[in-house]
Amino acid sequence: xxxxxxxxxxxxxxxxxxxxxxxxxxxxxxxxxxxxxxxxxxxxxxxxxxxxxxxxxxxxxxxxxxxxxxxxxxxxxxxxxxxxxxxxxxxxxxxxxxxxxxxxxxxxxxxxxxxxxxxxxxxxxxxxxxxxxxxxxxxxxxxxxxxxxxxxxxxxxxxxxxxxxxxxxxxxxxxxxxxxxxxxxxxxxxxxxxxxxxxxxxxxxxxxxxxxxxxxxxxxxxxxxxxxxxxxxxxxxxxxxxxxxxxxxxxxxxxxxxxxxxxxxxxxxxxxxxxxxxxxxxxxxxxxxxxxxxxxxxxxxxxxxxxxxxxxxxxxxxxxxxxxxxxxxxxxxxxxxxxxxxxxxxxxxxxxxxxxxxxxxxxxxxxxxxxxxxxxxxxxxxxxxx
Amino acid sequence: xxxxxxxxxxxxxxxxxxxxxxxxxxxxxxxxxxxxxxxxxxxxxxxxxxxxxxxxxxxxxxxxxxxxxxxxxxxxxxxxxxxxxxxxxxxxxxxxxxxxxxxxxxxxxxxxxxxxxxxxxxxxxxxxxxxxxxxxxxxxxxxxxxxxxxxxxxxxxxxxxxxxxxxxxxxxxxxxxxxxxxxxxxxxxxxxxxxxxxxxxxxxxxxxxxxxxxxxxxxxxxxxxxxxxxxxxxxxxxxxxxxxxxxxxxxxxxxxxxxxxxxxxxxxxxxxxxxxxxxxxxxxxxxxxxxxxxxxxxxxxxxxxxxxxxxxxxxxxxxxxxxxxxxxxxxxxxxxxxxxxxxxxxxxxxxxxxxxxxxxx
Numbered sequence: 135x136x137x138x139x140x141x142x143x144x145x146x147x148x149x150x151x152x153x154x155x156x157x158x159x160x161x162x163x164x165x166x167x168x169x170x171x172x173x174x175x176x177x178x179x180x181x182x183x184x185x186x187x188x189x190x191x192x193x194x195x196x197x198x199x200x201x202x203x204x205x206x207x208x209x210x211x212x213x214x215x216x217x218x219x220x221x222x223x224x225x226x227x228x229x230x231x232x233x234x235x236x237x238x239x240x241x242x243x244x245x246x247x248x249x250x251x252x253x254x255x256x257x258x259x260x261x262x263x264x265x266x267x268x269x270x271x272x273x274x275x276x277x278x279x280x281x282x283x284x285x286x287x288x289x290x291x292x293x294x295x296x297x298x299x300x301x302x303x304x305x306x307x308x309x310x311x312x313x314x315x316x317x318x319x320x321x322x323x324x325x326x327x328x329x330x331x332x333x334x335x336x337x338x339x340x341x342x343x344x345x346x347x348x349x350x351x352x353x354x355x356x357x358x359x360x361x362x363x364x365x366x367x368x369x370x371x372x373x374x375x376x377x378x379x380x381x382x383x384x385x386x387x388x389x390x391x392x393x394x395x396x397x398x399x400x401x402x403x404x405x406x407x408x409x410x411x412x413x414x415x416x417x418x419x420x421x422x423x424x425x426x427x428x429x430x431x432x433x434x435x436x437x438x439x440x441x442x443x444x445x446x447x448x449x450x451x452x453x454x455x456x457x458x459x460x461x462x463x464x465x466x467x468x469x470x471x472x473x474x475x476x477x478x479x480x481x482x483x484x485x486x487x488x489x490x491x492x493x494x495x496x497x498x499x500x501x502x503x504x505x506x507x508x509x510x511x512x513x514x515x516x517x518x519x520x
Numbered sequence: 521x522x523x524x525x526x527x528x529x530x531x532x533x534x535x536x537x538x539x540x541x542x543x544x545x546x547x548x549x550x551x552x553x554x555x556x557x558x559x560x561x562x563x564x565x566x567x568x569x570x571x572x573x574x575x576x577x578x579x580x581x582x583x584x585x586x587x588x589x590x591x592x593x594x595x596x597x598x599x600x601x602x603x604x605x606x607x608x609x610x611x612x613x614x615x616x617x618x619x620x621x622x623x624x625x626x627x628x629x630x631x632x633x634x635x636x637x638x639x640x641x642x643x644x645x646x647x648x649x650x651x652x653x654x655x656x657x658x659x660x661x662x663x664x665x666x667x668x669x670x671x672x673x674x675x676x677x678x679x680x681x682x683x684x685x686x687x688x689x690x691x692x693x694x695x696x697x698x699x700x701x702x703x704x705x706x707x708x709x710x711x712x713x714x715x716x717x718x719x720x721x722x723x724x725x726x727x728x729x730x731x732x733x734x735x736x737x738x739x740x741x742x743x744x745x746x747x748x749x750x751x752x753x754x755x756x757x758x759x760x761x762x763x764x765x766x767x768x769x770x771x772x773x774x775x776x777x778x779x780x781x782x783x784x785x786x787x788x789x790x791x792x793x794x795x796x797x798x799x800x801x802x803x804x805x806x807x808x809x810x811x812x813x814x815x816x817x818x819x820x821x822x823x824x825x826x827x828x829x830x831x832x833x834x835x836x837x838x839x840x841x842x843x844x845x846x847x848x849x850x851x852x853x854x855x856x857x858x859x860x861x862x863x864x865x866x867x868x869x870x871x872x873x874x875x876x877x878x879x880x881x
Contacts, residue, residue, distance in 0.1 A: 157858060173764070204614030204616075205614075205615075206616060207614060208611065208613070208614025208615035208616065208617050209614075210617070211614060211871075212611070212614075212615065215866065215869055216869050218869050219869065219870040220866050220867065221866075222614075222864040222865060222866050223865070226614055286729060292875060292877055292878070293870075293873050293874055293877055295873060295876045295877040295880060298880055299880065302880075360749065360751055361685075361751055362749050362750045362751060363749070385735055385736070398541065404599075431745055463738075467736055468690065468734075468736050468879040468880070469880075471880070474874070479872075479876075481586055482582075482584045482586040483584045483872075484869060484872060485585055485586060485589060486869070502728075505619075
């Protein structure tokens with residue numbers, strides 16, 4: 135027991151804790167609530183129609199000034215801005231210009247700085263951003279929004295991105311799993327039943343790319359597939375296509391499918407191979423001696439025995455594909471991007487970590503659901519990595 | 521338990537190593553990599569180390585604020601000076617991720633002009649000290665246009681006159697401006713038009729006309745590569761990258777300055793760095809007119825100080841006159857647009873979403 139303790143600590147620190155923080159971030163956002171507590175209290179008196187009472191303006195003026203001093207105004211502003219574009223500028227301008235205002239009426243003073251303060255939409259956005267525990271990241275991740283009256287509606291057409299992208303990610307992962315199975319099954323069979331020397335050589339051909347850096351393999355595909363690349367040059371040279379009819383096979387979905395299938399293929403071949411090796415050749419011969427055609431023998435004797443390998447390989451490839459990031463980012467162009475690229479964008483560029491966390495959590499749930507489904511249909515205990 | 525004790529002994533040893541390193545006076549400067557970073561090292565960081573004895577460790581990143589925010593939030597700041605786009609500086613400054621910089625602490629010009637007057641207006645901000653003025657332009661390979669050549673930003677969007685694939689950066693920034701300029705909006709009205717929903721739709725409609733022909737790039741090193749490979753016939757790009765390909769690799773690329781989008785980079789100091797003094801010394805050192813001019817003789821980015829412009833004479837490596845290659849040269853400014861980064865800071869969340877949705881359609 136003591137010997138696994140380092141592993142448990144390692145897992146806790148590097149896996150469970152970040153996962154937990156991520157899940158918390160997707161529903162918990164205290165920044166606005168901490169910065170504008172009195173404003174939010176005053177807004178509770180407001181029924182949402184017309185403009186809020188003067189008390190809300192007075193509280194907001196004081197707290198925006200204080201937030202500016204504490205240098206937290208930008209974080210408040212960027213959260214409000216996500217709910218209504220332009221509010222970031224309104225907040226920073228107001229914070230700057232309010233320094234010259236010493237007394238009320240605050241509504242007029244703030245309206246003079248920016249007319250957004252006499253737009254009820256601004257206050258709705260502040261109220262929504264002030265929720266400490268919030269579902270808005272999940273709504274956003276599902277292409278929905280909360281309207282001013284509190285009801286939930288779909289985003290306008292031109293802003294719906296995440297659901298189509300999630301759907302695309304699922305389909306692409308499924309397609310890659312099928313490609314890997316179709317390509318990997320015969321290879322695994324060949325290796326499993328070849329003579330030892332030949333099997334070793336073939337296995338090396340599977341393993342060498344597996345050990346090669348992912349980036350090297352991905353960029354090699356760019357070299358091969360690009361318009362002026364090796365494959366196109368070859369096709370032009372043998373006259374199959376004209377020089378002006380070069381195929382675009384990279385920076386689009388084709389590139390993503392080809393490169394990811396290649397990258398993930400070993401994860402299919404290896405479990406299949408180890409399962410197939412444990413199937414005695416006698417079974418097939420026995421089936422043949424009882425009068426089964428090769429197709430019948432395969433379907434009723436061989437295939438069922440490889441199912442644990444098929445299950446393990448497919449699940450492995452599918453789960454890896456669904457979260458894949460670097461390959462689609464490099465060869466995907468605009469049509470070959472997957473949901474993970476959007477997560478990366480919100481982590482690195484927009485700094486909307488709450489939304490990135492919500493998208494990640496949705497992926498996690500998706501994988502868990504599929505795993506449970508698999509368990510129901512096939513049974514996890516039948517899965518075998520060899 | 522002994523293993524644990526040994527582990528903590530190692531940790532302590534490692535920690536002293538790091539502390540020892542900090543005491544030996546080294547700071548970390550971060551910038552965008554590639555030829556620009558190389559020029560920064562030669563023009564600023566190495567001379568700074570030679571003059572002060574403070575070693576500068578150089579790291580590169582791809583822009584964006586995620587790493588800075590992570591360091592500041594965790595309270596473990598190991599980047600000191602960062603070379604950032606002005607819009608990122610504004611954002612990060614508002615979020616409290618950068619230290620304030622007092623403009624009076626910056627060195628005066630060679631003739632004694634105070635820094636605040638010497639810096640081109642808009643290049644100094646609360647947290648950022650302007651260093652270079654660069655621009656997004658489009659370029660093509662002269663070999664591919666033996667006859668009529670593209671000359672205006674409208675030509676970039678004219679697939680009938682100039683067929684072939686185009687490279688564009690996979691962000692709405694710059695592309696929306698180019699679309700409106702090509703659609704006939706005068707440079708001074710571009711942001712006023714973009715500020716209306718109809719204006720944004722107009723820009724997207726214009727982008728729609730070439731969408732099928734666009735190859736999207738992400739890193740600044742890609743456009744020259746794609747042009748050289750023949751993957752695209754023309755591409756938007758950062759002007760310095762194209763200049764380098766022209767000068768050092770002998771490529772026959774041509775820059776179209778019409779409709780260029782000017783942008784500012786700034787040096788900024790990460791909030792809470794334990795090496796604040798050294799960081800400020802580096803920022804001061806790099807923002808002298810001489811240092812900015814030195815950079816301008818290595819890569820074709822204009823200086824953020826008035827007094828540095830006349831000091832930029834010839835390219836250090838090839839001896840080519842630098843003037844006409846700088847974005848700020850009068851001959852290149854006929855129809856130039858200055859990026860309104862405060863507008864972008866306000867609108868980027870919404871437009872990035874819309875752009876992603878548009879791309880996926």
